[in-house]
Structure formats: structure tokens, C-alpha cells
Amino acid sequence: MPLSISSFLHMLLPLLSLLVLSLIICSSAQGPPSPGYYPSSKIGPVSFDQGLRNLWGPQHQRLDQGSLTIWLDSNSGSGFKSLHSYRSGYFGASIKLQPGYTAGVITSFYLSNNQDHPGNHDEIDIEFLGTTPNKPYVLQTNVYIRGSGDGNIIGRELRFHLWFDPTQDFHNYAVLWKPSEIIFFVDDVPIRRYPRKSDATYPSRPMYVYGSIWDASSWATENGKYKADYKYQPFIGRYKNFKLQGCTAESPSSCQPPSVSSSGFGSLSAPQFAAMQWVQNNYMVYNYCHDPRRDHTHTPEC
Numbered sequence: 001m002p003l004s005i006s007s008f009l010h011m012l013l014p015l016l017s018l019l020v021l022s023l024i025i026c027s028s029a030q031g032p033p034s035p036g037y038y039p040s041s042k043i044g045p046v047s048f049d050q051g052l053r054n055l056w057g058p059q060h061q062r063l064d065q066g067s068l069t070i071w072l073d074s075n076s077g078s079g080f081k082s083l084h085s086y087r088s089g090y091f092g093a094s095i096k097l098q099p100g101y102t103a104g105v106i107t108s109f110y111l112s113n114n115q116d117h118p119g120n121h122d123e124i125d126i127e128f129l130g131t132t133p134n135k136p137y138v139l140q141t142n143v144y145i146r147g148s149g150d151g152n153i154i155g156r157e158l159r160f161h162l163w164f165d166p167t168q169d170f171h172n173y174a175v176l177w178k179p180s181e182i183i184f185f186v187d188d189v190p191i192r193r194y195p196r197k198s199d200a201t202y203p204s205r206p207m208y209v210y211g212s213i214w215d216a217s218s219w220a221t222e223n224g225k226y227k228a229d230y231k232y233q234p235f236i237g238r239y240k241n242f243k244l245q246g247c248t249a250e251s252p253s254s255c256q257p258p259s260v261s262s263s264g265f266g267s268l269s270a271p272q273f274a275a276m277q278w279v280q281n282n283y284m285v286y287n288y289c290h291d292p293r294r295d296h297t298h299t300p301e302c
Contacts (some may be wrong), residue, residue, distance in 0.1 A: 031163050032278045036271035038188040039260040040172050043090055043243045048080075051244045055081040055210070060234075071234040072105055072213045079212030082244060085113070087206045088257040089246010092174025092185070095128075096238040097137060099167035102130035104217035104228030107237040109173060111207040120146050122203035124182055126173050128166070129159075129220045130228070130235070136161045138285065139173075141184045141192050145203050154298045158192050159286035160279065170240060176260045177246070179204070181267060183260060190268055190276040191283075197301045206249040213237045 048068050054061050057078030062069045070078040093109050107128045114121040125142040143156040164171065174185040182194040182203075196202040213235060217227035228235070247255035261269045268276065288294060289302035296302050 032189050032275045034271060035189050035275040036269060037260070037262045039090065039176070039185070039258070040092060040174060040188050040243065043092075043245045043258060045241045046244055048242060051084075051242060052080050052082050052209070052211075055079045055212075067238060067240040068211075069236060069238050070211070070213050071236045072215060072228075073233040073235070074230040077212060077214040079210060079214070082209035084244075084248045084250075085116075085206040085208045086111070086177075086244075086246045086248050087204075087251075088177050088179060088255075090174060090176050090243060090258045090260065091209050091246070092172055092241075092243040093211065093239045094170040094172050094241040095166070096170045097128055097166045098236045101133055101229060101232045102137075102235055103132050103221040103226035104215055105130035105213065105235045106216045106220050107213050107235075109209075109211045109239070111175065111177065111209055113205055113207045115208070117146075117205070122146065122205055122207060124175055124177060124203065124207070126175065126184065129216075131221060132226055137166055139166075139186070139191075143182060143194050143203065145201055155288065156194070156299060156301075157286060157288045158284060160191055160283045161285055162186065163279075163283060170238070172241070174243065176257065177203075177207075178257050183268065185260070186279075189279060190272050191279045193268065193276065201299070201301045209244060211237075211239060 047066060048063055057070070057076045060071050060073070060076050060078035061080070068080070070080070072078070091111060095107070095109065097107055108126065110123060110125040110127070112121060112123040114123065121144065123142070123144040125140065127140040127142065129138040129140055131137050139160045139162060141158050144153060172185070172187050176183040176185070180196050183190050184192040215228045218224050246257050261267065261272055288299065
């Protein structure tokens, strides 16, 4: 007796589901589609001593053959800062994170002018939010405009899981800050683009480049559910291959930040946009614009 169409479809659906699932798994295993352009390979590294210096916790910072190690224990964390402030540019580093229990601990690489404008500063953040064993790290990107640390700060957080284990090896993380847009990169793959839609929603004052490791137990891991546990100390962050190329505060007005796409594109190319869309579709876990708890009158760019 021939199969009815409904019976045939009933048999076919599980097979189609398996096929779709296998395609998703294969796609994830292979990582994002090629962005077609690799800006980190076009920009030469600077040694730590050439472009940066210790800012705090010098006893928790070690430089060895170009690789910087900073760590947090119950006594102190540590941080570093660029020698120059910049008004645009490409800023990156290769970073390796600590495995195991790192809840409450933030390892960061960011731009800020907090020391020049306390309580009224700008910031562009790459922050790794510590985690508990068998849960992935969260990479938080954020943009502050004339924010403050007094509870009135307006964050613009997009958070991601990564398509690799960031504790197993060094990976490149970078920010391009131009007068027209901010783009965040992971291994040369764009993961976020923040365009300038108005002066009020865009950082334009000079900023320094920073890195740090510190205890943010009150919020870093699942909104503060898990705290830093110092029986696992020290918590270690490793950095190398620093890239600092841009226009300093003293550069002439004709200075232009480096391009991060192939020639002919003012912004990202089509393959770069496709790679960014893949990351956001598969690995973005939070978008401030889509958070119903937020007051979006403060974030008109949404």
C-alpha cells in the first residue's frame, strides 16, 4: 500500500531535523565564515615597554620575553596603561585566560579617559567575565559616553560566548575606534559594530589604553551569584602581541586611523559583515537594546 503524503512527511521530519542539527554542529565546529581580511596581520606589534607601563599592582605583574602576566590574589590585582592617549586607532592584544573557577574575576583590555574626566568619562571595553567550571567565559563589549561609576552609568553591553576555549591558547582581541564607528574584533572576525549616530551617543574625547585583572564579585558572574573564591588564587591573565596604532591626542588633524577592511570600503566589507552576523546569530547571549528591563530613552541609538 503506497504511503500517504502525511505519513511520508512524518517519516521525513526527523531526518530533516538531524540534517539541520548536523549542519549547525559542523558550522560551529568550523568557526565563523572567513572575514576575508585580517587587520591584525597588517599592524606591527609594539613591545610592552615601547607603548605601555604598569599602572597599579606592580608586584602582581611580570614581563617575560615580551609576554606580560598579571594576576589577582587576596592582596591585590594589577593593571597597565598606555604611554599615550589616543583619539582614534586600532588597539589589540593576544590574551590567554585562566581555566577552572574564575567567578567574580574580570580580565580586561579597554580604552578610557576616567583619570582625565572622573565621574564623567568615556570608555570602550573588552571584558572577560569569570566563570565556574564547565561553563563558558562571557566576553562583554561595552561603550560608555560621559558615564560615571556612581550608579548612573549607562552601559551599552553586548555579551558573547566564544567559538573556542579562550583558556587553551592566545587569541587576538581588538577594538577599532574611528570618528564614525567602533568595531570589536576576535581573531580578526568583527563581532560588533557601534556606529556614530549622534554626538551624544558616541565617545570622542581622547582615551588611554588599559588592561587589568580585578575582583568584580558583585556583578561579574551571573549577576553576582558566584563570587571570587581565593582558595583558587592566583587568578592569572596573560597578554602579548600588543597593537597600538592610531592618532594620539598630539597627532595632526590630518591623522587617520588604520583601515580594517580591504581597500574601497569605508566600513566593513560584505564578507566581514557576514562573519559578524554569524557570530551574533550563534554566540551573542545579551544585547542591551533587546533588554525589556532597560529604559531605552537613555539609549536612543537602539
